[in-house]
Amino acid sequence: MLSAFSRHLPDWLRHYRRDLFAGDLLAALMTVMLAVPQGLAYAALAGLPPHVGLYASLLPLVAYALLGSSPTLSVGPVALLGLMTASALAPLATPGTPEYLTAAALLALLCGLMLLLFGLLRLGALSQLLSHPVISGFVSGAAILIIIGQLQALLGIRSDAGAGALMLLDIAGHLHELAPLTASLGLGALLILILSRTLLPRLLHRLGLPATRAALLARLMPMLLVVASVLLVQTLGWQARLPVIGTLPGGLPPLGLPAADWPLVRALLLPALMIGLISFVESISIAQRLASYASSRVNPDAELRALGAANIASAVSSGMPVAGSFARSIVNAEGGARTPLSGLLGALGLACVLLWFTGLLRALPLAVLAAIIISAASALIDLRTLRHAWRYDRADAYALLGTLGGVLVFGIEAGIAIGISLSLATLIWHASRPHIAVVGRVPGTEHFRNVQRHDVKTHANVLCLRIDESLFFGNVRAVEARIMKELKRHPDARHLVLIMSSVSRIDSTALDMLHQLNNDLRQRDIQLHFAEVKGFVLDQLKQADLLEQLSGEVYLTAFEAEVNLGGK
């Protein structure tokens, strides 16, 4: 009976080695210590009551532990999705109302269903839709928006001005209305968090702690800050003098599907798709960075399904959209987690917090939450990628800056569309300038090399072109134009040999071009030949009728083509 049941358990659980338990438990405890302040903060960022962030941290951990392919990824509310949730729900409901809460859960549900569907369709390749620079630009832009959005809560200023730069200007104009107590607490907390990220690890290390252990301890500072500020506020009786999060409902999250009506679902479909995409792209990139520690690899299709399930789990427990959290995953991995059991234990820990400890959080100042959000967001701003891209590939740097600017000027959703377009644009840009070389034979060998870089032998009646890219709709025009240019430069050529050693694919647009080229050249009394066509490309070409209509031949090697054509 038990063995029949155990057959349905994941591998890691059936073969669990007891010596891993201590590490998994310790990591789970530390993850919970980070998940509580972050959950509260990111729910607030999304315009939701803080306890929703705790709800959204519980069941998703369980779902991911059972289905995910990374043993250490920690799933739950993250800053980026908090911002995106707020942006998606703003036109649809008023923050704090029951409609808003329902819409947030519905958003998580739609997002989860889409990810699950993509996973079942094995669309893991979606993670490759965005280039690193574009993702970096998007995340940096979102982080800046997050920081600006939190300044009000941090300083105790009220602003009604839009978002981004507008809000920044408005806050600057209202700086004299700053609430001294709130601002001192907020700025103090922010200072501590920044120092704990920069100086504390070095200090602890100098005091004799190993470097990774020191960094790990410093990462738990948010929880320490929560405890300290609660004690401070309660001791000094400041509850009435600054905004605190107030009474949180105790107990486990209520379960149930969010109520849905069709107009709301339709309005949420596009935001859910974008949130799903970002959730997936971010989670898989974190999972892959973690994998290089553990040297196990991540399966994108399984990740899609696991993230889908995690979002659905969040939705049915009155939560919000979730994704893999970089900070909590690092704490989990470096805290000693080796299996997903750590995630299950973390969920247990969060359940305990919800059941017995929410009362303690009542006096937590909102300014401290804002400081936690700002500190987390400032870590997301990534100048390193920009610096590298600027040096290595200017087009990538422009794509990064374009996406960053797009997010700041047009907002987070238009920013993703701009990012995808820029990824595509760089592709098309590179594809439209394919590398093609006129080649000749290196004397005394059978090798063919670029005539511009090497001293090679050519024949006036044979033009040999090596095409260094696969042929597809994005570059056929450019390839065709280059071929025509070279034929004009070699007016005596009666044979055009295309050396296809780098061509791994010829799509149907390119096939049309080759057909037309063949016909054009036939009218000009020039024969078209192919050489060094890869086996699987030749197999595909045989399905079309190009080879039958070809005015010339298909040669195995460029050398064979030269032997047959050169003398004529």
Added chain:
Amino acid sequence: MLSAFSRHLPDWLRHYRRDLFAGDLLAALMTVMLAVPQGLAYAALAGLPPHVGLYASLLPLVAYALLGSSPTLSVGPVALLGLMTASALAPLATPGTPEYLTAAALLALLCGLMLLLFGLLRLGALSQLLSHPVISGFVSGAAILIIIGQLQALLGIRSDAGAGALMLLDIAGHLHELAPLTASLGLGALLILILSRTLLPRLLHRLGLPATRAALLARLMPMLLVVASVLLVQTLGWQARLPVIGTLPGGLPPLGLPAADWPLVRALLLPALMIGLISFVESISIAQRLASYASSRVNPDAELRALGAANIASAVSSGMPVAGSFARSIVNAEGGARTPLSGLLGALGLACVLLWFTGLLRALPLAVLAAIIISAASALIDLRTLRHAWRYDRADAYALLGTLGGVLVFGIEAGIAIGISLSLATLIWHASRPHIAVVGRVPGTEHFRNVQRHDVKTHANVLCLRIDESLFFGNVRAVEARIMKELKRHPDARHLVLIMSSVSRIDSTALDMLHQLNNDLRQRDIQLHFAEVKGFVLDQLKQADLLEQLSGEVYLTAFEAEVNLGGK
């Protein structure tokens, strides 16, 4: 004085050979004979008064003749843009009102300014944004929408039901309300047009005409039909019994910039971008098909500027968006046009029509215009590309069907977005399954080949992988996963040699991956080497610090790598 002026004339005009004049003139006359009925029809399709189509045929011909790079492309109103104009303006104004006319001219202006800007930015590569199958699916879908939309006018039925399938159902339900006279005339005209496309050329050919001449004459049938139906209606006094186009304003188009206010401009920006894109993609593909007759090549950047100027010319003469027309360009080319003078003469001919002959068109039945539109649209439905793609590359066929379905279900604008997304998706799809081969040396040679296809020599401590694609964000995950898989299969490998002979580009996402791979492998005590790196790729890699950190070496050839590593 005259020579100073002539220096500013286009080359073809300065060096005009008198013997080309007869051909240019004849072609111009025939083009005008087709431009009049098509202009009227496509303006009606756009919801505009028919004479706007004539306005939009005049100055754009002049603008293109002076700036375009194709000697035979004929620019003016086309069916596809008629539909897109109607779709763009529907939510903004009521057809027939002065606001609607202004909005149409404004749309042409914005479209022209965008194309001009793209041309000045040398973004000719934009024409490569869409694959052939996606364009084919888009055009076929639009053609079906056009045909369904014209059934009302053809049969004399009024329908208020949305568009597409809904309208088709509604018309089917109202078939009993069909107006007998209108329907007979419409269906009769359609029958004649279809027969004149299919049977007439063959008949004329059998009567002794050369095949191309026969096809050319058959293409002038719309004008014959216009004349015949006008005579019929006037003779029988049917003007009151069926809808006719009525009095057209005589004289040349009034000149002036369309009035613009910011909200209208903003609402038209996206449609203008899409219309501009389609105008460009269609025009350049027609220009390129024509170029293979004349064996001259088309310059995409010059085309962008010329089309931009043509649209601006249309806008300032109270017109509508314009593009290259396939039917009129074919008539022009096969009618004997050899230089853009034919376009200038055509504009002159249209001016004469507007000045003196619009009165004759008053009695033209709208049902005949509908038949002309339907006949032209049915020629756009392209099953051949679907058949080819289905056989040759299934992914392309799905992209075609997806775009076609997208246009039919979601409309023309969403259709383009779906088409671009599907073009991108096929790219990412192919990129995510890059070809990578484990290779070994063919004994007795220095050649390295796929171990699965050839009997080659390998070493247990050296794993040689040939990467058959450029490395970029779209395939780095897949390449990395494959490398890891092969390393697992070859547990004794201490050296990984990546043979880069097919790699023409390494973008910064891929560079990150190689960095991480290098670090990972170092921890597992495996050295990473490169071989056969192309010169310009190596130049680029030297700008990054990967080569300095590389655990292994960069070898010129795979053979050199084997000689150095194989024995160790």
